[in-house]
Amino acid sequence: MTSAPDTVDPTPPAREAEARERARLAGSFAEYATTVLRDRLIVLDLQPGTPLNDEALGRELGIGRTPVREALKRLEGEHLVTVYPRRGTFASAVDLSDLAYITEIRERLEPLAAERAARSASPEARRGMRELADALERLQPGAAGAAEALRYDLDVHRSIYAANGNPHLEEDLRKYDNLATRIWCFVADRLPDVSGNVAEHIALLRDIAEGRAAEAAEHAREHVSGFERLVRSVI
Structure with missing residues (x-):
């Protein structure tokens, strides 16, 4: 400069x-x-x-x-x-070959954050997750466009990260989720209906809100794997 x-x-x-x-x-x-x-x-x-x-x-x-x-x-x-x-x-450039590396990390850290959040989230955080799950349930199938789906996805992940109780884990996951979101935006015009991806968050949020740690971890792992499959279907 x-x-x-x-x-x-x-x-x-x-x-x-x-x-x-x-x-x-x-x-x-x-x-x-x-x-x-x-x-x-x-x-x-x-x-x-x-x-x-x-x-x-x-x-x-x-x-x-x-x-x-x-x-x-x-x-x-x-x-x-x-x-x-x-x-x-x-x-920075968006390198689609980074998807596998990002997913490898997120498949391990996202379940940990979800499990920790289910065990240690504050009452206010649990209430917020129930409200967010309710909002997602009110969406009509196919109604969420790419922009709205992205907004909900960011809200869900950031609320879980914030509730997990480990600020270092929160910081790392925010970084990798941001990189994954860039990839999503890069291929958004090629993606099919993303309502299913949004709906996956409902069970995850409710598991955390109700303290079901093992179930929350599994739903988080499935969501990250599903995201990679969705992106790979169009690249």
């Missing part, structure tokens, strides 16, 4: 105020930038290979270059960003 002063052009007051409030709630401008850019990279709003200029992104987010550079460094560690010496920083 080209060198420039660590400042940004003035932004409209309302936009700047909104950006700063979000940053305050998130704890820091770097955390805010990381959250926003991570989500854009996961759902491919920032397409693979897109150049990521810290100054331009800072102007867009209403913050300085320094927190954006810190965010990009964090996202490089999550394999969402790739830095090429003397060329710059880019949104």
Whole structure:
């Protein structure tokens, strides 16, 4: 990236105020930038290979270059960003051959998180999972499009990770789920009806909510394996 002063052009007051409030709630401008850019990279709003200029992104987010550079460094560690010496920083490519490696890890860690959540989730977390399962049951067969299915999938997995009680396991699983989600988005236009994939979450959520640890672990394992089969059916 080209060198420039660590400042940004003035932004409209309302936009700047909104950006700063979000940053305050998130704890820091770097955390805010990381959250926003991570989500854009996961759902491919920032397409693979897109150049990521810290100054331009800072102007867009209403913050300085320094927190954006810190965010990009964090996202490089999550394999969402790739830095090429003397060329710059880019949104990482989606490598479909990574699916097997990601699945191998998730097939071991997702059941562990589900089992731990079933044993240690708080009453509030269990209530949230019941409510999410109820919402999924209200969906009509075939009604969930790819975007809605993706939203529910992220909600389910992130709620389980947060409830498992091990912050290191949560961090690792979020990283691998993000990479799996990028693959999903990359092939989304080729996928058949994904309602079945969404419906698989219902039993998993209810097992965790009711403390059925062994059943939750098995449902989590089946869901990860089913995801790989679904993606492989179109690649």
